[in-house]
Amino acid sequence: MALEVPPDRERFVPDASLSRTEMEELQRDLAEVARFEDDFEFDPERVGTTSGPLVAGVDQAFLTNEDPERVVSAVVVLRGDAVVERVHAVTTLSIPYTPGLLTFREGESILAALAELETDPDLLLFDGSGRIHFREAGLATHTGVLVDYPSVGVAKSLLCGDPREPVDELPEGARVAIEADGRMEGVEHGTVVGYAYQSRQYPDSKRINPLYISPGHRVAAGTAVDLVERSGGEYKLPEPTRLADAYADEVKREIQGRNR
Numbered sequence: 069m070a071l072e073v074p075p076d077r078e079r080f081v082p083d084a085s086l087s088r089t090e091m092e093e094l095q096r097d098l099a100e101v102a103r104f105e106d107d108f109e110f111d112p113e114r115v116g117t118t119s120g121p122l123v124a125g126v127d128q129a130f131l132t133n134e135d136p137e138r139v140v141s142a143v144v145v146l147r148g149d150a151v152v153e154r155v156h157a158v159t160t161l162s163i164p165y166t167p168g169l170l171t172f173r174e175g176e177s178i179l180a181a182l183a184e185l186e187t188d189p190d191l192l193l194f195d196g197s198g199r200i201h202f203r204e205a206g207l208a209t210h211t212g213v214l215v216d217y218p219s220v221g222v223a224k225s226l227l228c229g230d231p232r233e234p235v236d237e238l239p240e241g242a243r244v245a246i247e248a249d250g251r252m253e254g255v256e257h258g259t260v261v262g263y264a265y266q267s268r269q270y271p272d273s274k275r276i277n278p279l280y281i282s283p284g285h286r287v288a289a290g291t292a293v294d295l296v297e298r299s300g301g302e303y304k305l306p307e308p309t310r311l312a313d314a315y316a317d318e319v320k321r322e323i324q325g326r327n328r
Contacts, residue, residue, distance in 0.1 A: 070182070070183045070184065070185050070186070071182040071183065071185055071188075071189075071215045071217065072182075072183055072215065073179065073214050073215060074215075074216060077213065077214050077215075077216065079094075079097075080094065080097070080098045080101075080210070080213060080214055081175075081179070081214065082162070082171050082172040082175035082176060082210070083172070084162030084163045084172055084173075086172075088166070088169070091169055091172055092168075092169075092203060095168075095201075095203040095204075095205035095210070096203050096205070096253065096254065098205050098209070098210060098213050099203055099204035099205045099209070099254055100254075101213050102199075102204065102205070102209050102212070102213050102284075102285050103285060103286050104199055104204075104261075104283045104285075104287070104288060104289065105286075105287075105288045106286070106287060106288045106291050107218070107286040107287075108190065108191070108218040108286055108287070109190075110190045110191070112291060112294055112295055112298070113298070115191070115295055115298040115299055116148060116149075116298040116299055116300065117148050118147065118148040118149075118150070119147075119148075120147060120148060121147070121189075121190035121191060122145050122146070122147050122152060122187055122188070122189040122190050122191070123145070123146050123147075123189065123190065123191045123193060123295075123299055123308045124143050124144065124145045124146075124185070124189035124191065124192050124193065124308060125143070125144050125145075125146070125193045125195075125306070125307070125308025125309035125310070125311055125312035125313075126141065126142070126143050126178060126181070126182075126192060126193065126194045126195065126211075126309070126312055127141075127142055127194075127195040127309050127312035127313040127315075127316050128140060128141050128142070128174055128177065128178070128195070128316055129142070129313075129316035129317050129319070129320040130161075130320075131158075131320060131323060131324070136160045136161065137160070137161045138158055138159065138160050138161060139158070139159060139160075139161050139174055139177045140156055140157075140158050140177070140316045140319045140320050140323070141156060141157050141158075141159070141174065141177035141178045141180065141181040141316070142154070142155075142156045142181065142312045142313075142315040142316035142319060143155050143156070143181045143182060143184075143185060143312060144308055144311040144312045144315055145185070145187050145189050145308075146299075146307060146308050146311070149301070149307065151311065152187055153185060153186060153187045154315055155181055155184035155185055156181055156184070156315065156316065156319050157177050157178075157180035157181040157183075157184060158177070158319070158323070159176050159177040159180055161173055161174070161177075162176060167227070168201065168202045168203070168227070170196060170206070170207050171205075171206075171207050171210040171211065174207070175207075175210065175211065175214075178207075178211055179211070179214065179215075182211075182215060189217070190218065191217075191218050191219070191220070191287075191295060192208070192211070192212060192215075192217050192218065192219040192220070192284070193208075193219075193220050193222055193295075193296070193299060193306055193308045193309050194207050194208035194211065194212075194219060194220070194221050194222065194284065194309070195207075195222060195223075195224075195305075195309050195312070195313065196208055196221050196222075196223055197209075197221045197223045197227050197280070197282055198212070198219065198220060198221030198262070198282035198283050198284035198285075198292070199221070199255075199261045199262060199282040199283050199284070199289070200221065200223065200226065200227055200228060200229050200246060200261050200262045200280060200282040201227060201228065201252070201282075202227070202228055202251055202252060202253060203252075203253050203254065204252065204253070204254055204255055204261070206221050206223075206227070206282070206284070207221060207284075208220055208221030208222075208282070208283075208284030208285070209221070209283075209284045209285055211284070212284035212285030212286065213285050216285070216286075217285070217286070218284075218285065218286040218287050219283075219284030219285045219286070219287065220281065220282070220283060220284050220287055220292045220295055220296060221262075221280075221281065221282045221283075221284050221292075222279055222280075222281055222296055222305065222306060222309055223279065223280040223281075223282070224277070224279065224280070225280065226246070226264070226280050227280075228249060228251040228252055229246040229247060229248060229249050229251075229252065229261055229262065230246065230247050230249045231244045231245070231246055231247075231264055232244055232245045232246075232247060235264045235277075235278050236274070237274035238264070238266035238269065238274075238278055239266060239269060240266055240267070240268060240269040241266060241297075242265075242266040242278075243263045243264070243265050243266075243293055244263060244264040244278070245260045245262075245263055245289075246260065246261055246262045246263060246264060246280065246282070247259060247260060247261065248261050260289050261282055261289060262280060262281055262282030262283070262289055262292070263280075263281050263282075263289065263290075263292070263293045264278040264279070264280055264281075265278055265279050265280075265281050265293050265296060265297070266278045266279075267279055267296070267297070267300060267304050267305070267306070268303065268304045276304060279296070279304065279305070281293045281296050
């Protein structure tokens with residue numbers, strides 16, 4: 069069962085021909101549709117188990133030094149630690165990178181990859197922000213709303229928002245709430261919009277930075293961190309997005325090898 073955009077969501081499909089003002093307005097409209105509370109049927113405590121829900125990781129790799137520049141979007145679906153399906157799509161990038169407008173650059177490829185799925189995942193994990201975004205419409209929120217699936221953003225850096233406590237040298241497993249700040253539109257200052265989460269840390273050093281977890285769509289902020297923690301593995305990134313990253317790089321190497 070491929071993940072496709074329902075007819076009532078087609079107005080939110082990224083359109084690179086829009087002006088920046090129009091893109092930002094579309095994000096504001098989309099954020100009003102997004103739901104930042106739990107709305108799913110699977111048992112979150114079974115995520116990461118052999119009989120648990122299907123979790124799909126989504127990540128990209130860029131085919132640089134090409135004209136036009138292209139991107140590989142990869143999706144890896146796991147049940148527990150078993151890979152159930154891997155799919156990908158390669159498309160031309162629509163616009164240059166602009167902070168806050170990532171979905172307009174990479175969204176076409178992500179949607180194309182999701183459309184290749186035969187399985188029906190219960191949860192989508194994205195390498196990117198969700199609600200922690202200037203207009204509450206990061207990559208995980210935008211795409212989650214488009215396909216109307218529970219989704220979570222797993223970012224490596226903080227786009228906006230303020231941590232309630234310092235996030236340097238956090239011990240493994242620590243969580244620090246991220247509050248909305250003056251850079252965020254449409255949300256009351258101080259609202260918890262996500263968490264800094266220290267997924268891994270060296271026992272004798274504090275060199276690993278935390279992940280920044282935020283709800284994309286149909287998931288609450290606290291639940292989003294729980295889901296990422298249960299999707300964990302031996303590395304900093306949750307296993308679904310880590311494997312999606314590796315698969316995207318694998319496809320990239322294959323394409324570049326054929327082009328030599």
